[in-house]
Amino acid sequence: MTAPLLEVKNLRVEFPTRRGNLLAIDDISFEIAPGEILGVVGESGAGKSLTGAAIIGLLEPPGRIAAGQVLLEGKRIDNLPYEQMRAIRGRQIGAIFQDPLTSLNPLYTVGRQLIETIRTHLPVNESDARARAIKLLQETGIPAAEARIDMYPHQFSGGMRQRVVIALALAAEPKLIVADEPTTALDVSIQAQIISLLKRLCKEHGAAVMLVTHDMGVIAETCDRVAVMYAGRIVEVGPVAAVIHQPQHPYTIGLMGSIPVMDEDRERLLQIDGSMPRLNSIPAGCAFNPRCPQAFDRCRVERPNLLPAGATHAACWLHDTATRKAA
Amino acid sequence: MSAALVEVQDLAKTFDVSAPWLNRVVERKPRQFVHAVDGVSFRIERGKTLALVGESGCGKSTVARLLVGLYGPTRGTVRFDGQDTRTTLNSDAARTLHRRMQMIFQDPYASLNPRWKVLDIVGEPLREHGMASGSDELKAKVADLLLSVGLAAADVEKFPHQFSGGQRQRISIARALATQPEFLVCDEPTSALDVSVQAQVLNIMKDLQRERGLTYLFISHNLAVVRHVADEVGVMYLGRLVEVSPKTELFARPRHPYTRMLLDAIPDIHMSGRARTPVQGEVPNPLKPPSGCAFHPRCPHANARCSTERPALKTFAGIQVACHAVEEGRIG
Numbered sequence: 103m104t105a106p107l108l109e110v111k112n113l114r115v116e117f118p119t120r121r122g123n124l125l126a127i128d129d130i131s132f133e134i135a136p137g138e139i140l141g142v143v144g145e146s147g148a149g150k151s152l153t154g155a156a157i158i159g160l161l162e163p164p165g166r167i168a169a170g171q172v173l174l175e176g177k178r179i180d181n182l183p184y185e186q187m188r189a190i191r192g193r194q195i196g197a198i199f200q201d202p203l204t205s206l207n208p209l210y211t212v213g214r215q216l217i218e219t220i221r222t223h224l225p226v227n228e229s230d231a232r233a234r235a236i237k238l239l240q241e242t243g244i245p246a247a248e249a250r251i252d253m254y255p256h257q258f259s260g261g262m263r264q265r266v267v268i269a270l271a272l273a274a275e276p277k278l279i280v281a282d283e284p285t286t287a288l289d290v291s292i293q294a295q296i297i298s299l300l301k302r303l304c305k306e307h308g309a310a311v312m313l314v315t316h317d318m319g320v321i322a323e324t325c326d327r328v329a330v331m332y333a334g335r336i337v338e339v340g341p342v343a344a345v346i347h348q349p350q351h352p353y354t355i356g357l358m359g360s361i362p363v364m365d366e367d368r369e370r371l372l373q374i375d376g377s378m379p380r381l382n383s384i385p386a387g388c389a390f391n392p393r394c395p396q397a398f399d400r401c402r403v404e405r406p407n408l409l410p411a412g413a414t415h416a417a418c419w420l421h422d423t424a425t426r427k428a429a
Numbered sequence: 430m431s432a433a434l435v436e437v438q439d440l441a442k443t444f445d446v447s448a449p450w451l452n453r454v455v456e457r458k459p460r461q462f463v464h465a466v467d468g469v470s471f472r473i474e475r476g477k478t479l480a481l482v483g484e485s486g487c488g489k490s491t492v493a494r495l496l497v498g499l500y501g502p503t504r505g506t507v508r509f510d511g512q513d514t515r516t517t518l519n520s521d522a523a524r525t526l527h528r529r530m531q532m533i534f535q536d537p538y539a540s541l542n543p544r545w546k547v548l549d550i551v552g553e554p555l556r557e558h559g560m561a562s563g564s565d566e567l568k569a570k571v572a573d574l575l576l577s578v579g580l581a582a583a584d585v586e587k588f589p590h591q592f593s594g595g596q597r598q599r600i601s602i603a604r605a606l607a608t609q610p611e612f613l614v615c616d617e618p619t620s621a622l623d624v625s626v627q628a629q630v631l632n633i634m635k636d637l638q639r640e641r642g643l644t645y646l647f648i649s650h651n652l653a654v655v656r657h658v659a660d661e662v663g664v665m666y667l668g669r670l671v672e673v674s675p676k677t678e679l680f681a682r683p684r685h686p687y688t689r690m691l692l693d694a695i696p697d698i699h700m701s702g703r704a705r706t707p708v709q710g711e712v713p714n715p716l717k718p719p720s721g722c723a724f725h726p727r728c729p730h731a732n733a734r735c736s737t738e739r740p741a742l743k744t745f746a747g748i749q750v751a752c753h754a755v756e757e758g759r760i761g
Contacts, residue, residue, distance in 0.1 A: 145623035145624070145625060145626075146594075146623055259711055261711050262711075289484035289485055289650065289712070290484065290650065290652075290691060290694045290695060291484060291690060291691065291694045291711075291712075292711060293694065293696075294693070294694040294695075294696070297696070316623065316624070317696065318624070318698055319695065319696030319698045320696050322696060322698045323696040346698065356625060357624065357625060359628075360624050360625045360627070360628035361624050361628075361653070361698065362628075362631070362651075362653040362654050362656060362657040363653055363698055369635075370632050370635070371628035371631060371632055371657065372628065373625065373628040373629045373632055374625040374628075374629075375629070377593045377595060377596075377625075377626060378623075
């Protein structure tokens with residue numbers, strides 16, 4: 103087994119407020135192998151974007167890492183000073199955000215932004231950087247890249263802008279890309295293009311990806327492994343096919359059943375009643391217990407950690423050996 | 430064929446997006462128009478759901494707004510239960526018509542007044558149409574409506590910010606149901622919601638349709654959702670309908686190349702290894718739509734005729750398709 107590229111150990115992110123600390127990410131651990139695509143899926147407020155932000159060191163104050171470690175190739179990066187983290191960001195970890203318009207500076211041409219990124223991180227001169235920028239734009243499928251490199255972001259369409267953002271993220275050949283909802287703002291036909299592009303480029307460049315999304319379909323198409331998040335915790339993690347076809351955690355089962363799918367007809371969708379708890383009122387025990395159809399006494403008092411369950415790992419007492427024996 | 434509740438004939442809406450007058454005079458800029466909806470015709474039978482799908486900018490929301498009268502059409506007619514809505518809306522019968530059709534909007538955060546209590550939000554249509562006399566009756570009716578969408582009667586005293594997104598969308602549904610309408614126009618009612626909440630809202634909408642015999646026009650960009658709720662599906666591209674067919678037929682055998690492309694583009698959650706052709710190109714600028722068939726620059730089956738002659742919506746074996754290639758039998 104190769105050493106993991108990224109290791110997240112017992113990460114906790116909290117937001118201090120006047121009424122006490124809100125725990126947005128509660129003790130999560132996972133790792134990403136070199137070249138692997140890990141999907142992080144969950145509903146709004148599950149903490150998936152915050153996990154991404156914590157890894158790239160872009161948590162918005164007052165949010166802060168309260169405990170735990172983030173290791174890139176065995177070295178801690180969560181406690182680095184700002185300037186050192188800046189050098190890692192872009193060079194070793196690239197980022198792609200949901201809205202391509204906010205990740206690009208509207209006042210500079212696309213080329214200038216790309217060349218700046220390349221020259222910040224790599225020892226190349228202006229003309230080499232420009233040649234490289236053009237090559238990157240071509241790789242991302244932008245037609246007439248030589249001409250379009252001198253255009254401004256507003257002259258690009260949404261899908262084309264997202265291609266530019268991908269080119270920016272790949273500019274310094276990072277080993278890891280954190281992509282936060284990269285296709286959510288796009289139409290389905292464009293979404294399909296961007297996903298296959300992301301997948302192909304990461305393979306070609308050998309980059310690992312942490313793909314944050316709420317769309318199970320995107321996960322199914324792209325990822326090797328998937329982590330399902332609920333109320334700041336990972337409730338299930340495992341190979342994509344196993345999580346989708348034989349989910350083990352009641353939340354994942356409900357989530358999969360509530361997605362309308364193309365290939366079958368159901369009169370009613372499976373629904374999970376209620377909604378995700380707010381951060382200031384996370385229930386004791388397993389955070390999912392008030393909505394869980396199979397909850398029992400232990401779920402209401404004791405918080406489950408990830409346990410082996412089928413082909414995946416699920417944080418659910420149903421998969422505890424002691425519970426099984428009793429049942 | 431049973432009588433249609435809603436019948437739309439050659440509906441069109443053009444928006445003037447010209448530069449301001451001074452710029453037109455000084456810089457000699459021409460007037461510019463967007464044909465947001467360009468000759469759309471369809472019918473919805475009573476108790477059925479027609480879904481309109483398409484990518485952003487195809488004009489589906491404009492159709493929704495034209496139907497309920499939020500926009501006046503540039504051309505064409507909307508007939509509701511046999512009456513022309515345009516003449517009705519200018520007559521004394523307008524209030525009755527408003528009562529019979531209601532709309533649910535996409536964003537439950539924007540469509541509810543944050544300073545009103547739920548009682549006022551859901552009660553407003555009742556009061557406006559004189560359907561409740563006295564505050565006690567109003568309160569009882571609002572409570573009933575809330576119960577029917579799965580909320581509690583005690584929620585009448587709360588403000589919108591005390592609810593989650595899915596609960597707010599239920600409040601919008603309760604408000605739309607207040608006047609006991611026959612026809613509901615739903616403009617992307619679940620796209621702002623998470624999947625588990627989306628399932629709750631879709632289930633409620635289906636239950637209500639069964640109980641009350643509602644007719645829906647359901648606008649969505651999500652084909653999987655459409656497959657779940659619709660009886661008939663219309664696919665729109667750049668302001669025109671390119672295919673209208675019964676749901677099962679559309680998903681089993683899509684005819685129009687654009688419909689095929691849309692179906693292919695959906696991420697395959699079950700990884701069944703369904704063959705997918707890569708999608709090419711992007712939606713063109715609606716200010717300068719392509720000549721002939723608007724889809725021809727992206728279409729793998731386009732020929733010379735497609736780039737010059739605009740195909741009309743024609744019926745083949747009960748399915749309406751606007752495509753030369755299908756008409757000529759070039760694609761099956």
